[in-house]
Amino acid sequence: MVDSELVHAVAALGWGAPGQRSRPTALRSLGPGSPQLDFPPVRNGLDYLISVVEHLDETESEVEPRDVKYAVLHLQAAVEVLFKARLLAKHWTLVFTHPGEATRKALDEATLSSVSPDKAITRLRNIVGVQISAKEEQALRKLTETRNKLQHFGVTDNARAVEARAGEVLDFLIRFIDAELQTYLEPEDREATEVVLKALREGLGNINAYVEKRMNRIAGELREEGVERITIECLACEQVTLVVGEAPPMRPAGGGTFATCRFCASFFELDDLPITWLLHRGQNGDSYKLTCPWCHEGKLGNDVRVRSEPEPVYFCFACFRISKEIAPCHRCRRTVDVSAEDSAQLCHPCRDA
Ligand SMILES: [Zn+2]
Ligand SMILES: [Zn+2]
Ligand SMILES: [Zn+2]
Known part of the structure; x- marks a missing residue:
């Protein structure tokens, strides 16, 4: 990504410290009527995604195993926070492991035991009606798996394999924010999100272009060697x-x-x-x-x-x-x-x- 683009994106987030939250519930109104999402969680997710792009974009420097590590950790963090934001917009109890045991106090004090990434996918699909293809679901589940392995053993999977999958999840999340979260944000927050999404799309384009370039070279070699x-x-x-x-x-x-x-x-x-x-x-x-x-x-x-x-x-x-x-x-x-x-x-x- 071009640096100025990135600086612009970060500025658009109106940044305090990363991870800063003004209110734990992430909802402006839990009363009747259409809920309005509080921006900090979405902003937090966007910030993680900017970091993912920074780590995986090879325009300026080659991707090292350490880059892959942080890309995976931050991508997974983005998935969790953005999925929860969408569930919250549908109904606040959906971010609990067991919605039947949800209490407003636990939500407000952020002491809840929250929904697992796997369950969040199921709820998004079955309750919220989000379109998640089988391929996207597989990439998301595989990402969780890779993150868990990383936390215990460090980088074990091949960096290239992880990189290709990360691109897939990033692509999905950009569309997810656009289609599923933007409408719940205040106009000025929507504008800021647009700026960041633009930068993210550009970064994703660079990542994909690199993957494609390698694929084309490999395809040519396989054809020439007659091993197709x-x-x-x-x-x-x-x-x-x-x-x-x-x-x-x-x-x-x-x-x-x-x-x-x-x-x-x-x-x-x-x-x-x-x-x-x-x-x-x-x-x-x-x-x-x-x-x-x-x-x-x-x-x-x-x-x-x-x-x-x-x-x-x-x-x-x-x-x-x-x-x-x-x-x-x-x-x-x-x-x-x-x-x-x-x-x-x-x-x-x-x-x-
Ligand atoms: Zn392979
Ligand atoms: Zn045989
Ligand atoms: Zn026979």
Whole structure:
């Protein structure tokens, strides 16, 4: 971000000390009629987001692990404070862990046990009616997870993977403030928020531009090397840049075969990949029953995004081959790739027999 833009944004917040709150309840009126949000919590959230952009924008300097750490901590803090502000605008009891036990005294004195980020997402969607896509929800939940890990172990996840996800959440929050919070603010606070949002959008643009530039370079390399057919969606960063059978640059002791992501440098041992894949997809590991029509091993992943394919396909983690449509063989029930076989749903041995 251009520095003057940032200074302007901070000035627009009419800044006292960061985190300053004039009133704990964050609502101007809890009486009947449309509630008006008190600005400090929103301002606080915006301030956290400015910090996120400062840490992740690579226009001036490269992003270090320490930048990622503070970006994650501040992004999560922004999520919490902004989500609570929206819940508060709907009904003040919604910011309590248990709304049934909510008291005005606890709210006014800020001694309440407040709603968890995960529950806040559910309430925003089910009670407030906020549109949160499955992908956005996943990015939000993953962010909470990363924040918790950070607090206990420091930076463990790959910085690039975290960076790409952080961009996604930032994008969501900018739209969230615009669509869900602006209408509850006083006109002058709305104006200030607009100024900050503009700066944030610019910063996000820089972050995304950097991610895109890297992605384009990697896409070109994968094409040139002819490995697009064995490049699948990475479990860590969700880019389709995980090259199956490729060892990481710093190969861990003990050997084995790996899949390595060109974008975020995460790597997975190939033996574990099918099961990791299923767990990542929220499927039970026991449900792994599909066998590959080509090598007949039970390591066929379904709905796998592969770089060479426009649609998700079946991908075999044992022989790395793709199947587009599978069905059981008419005679022996073995899996057949019906999109590739010319026969009427018969496997090779049965057809030859
Ligand atoms: Zn990755
Ligand atoms: Zn196979
Ligand atoms: Zn057969």
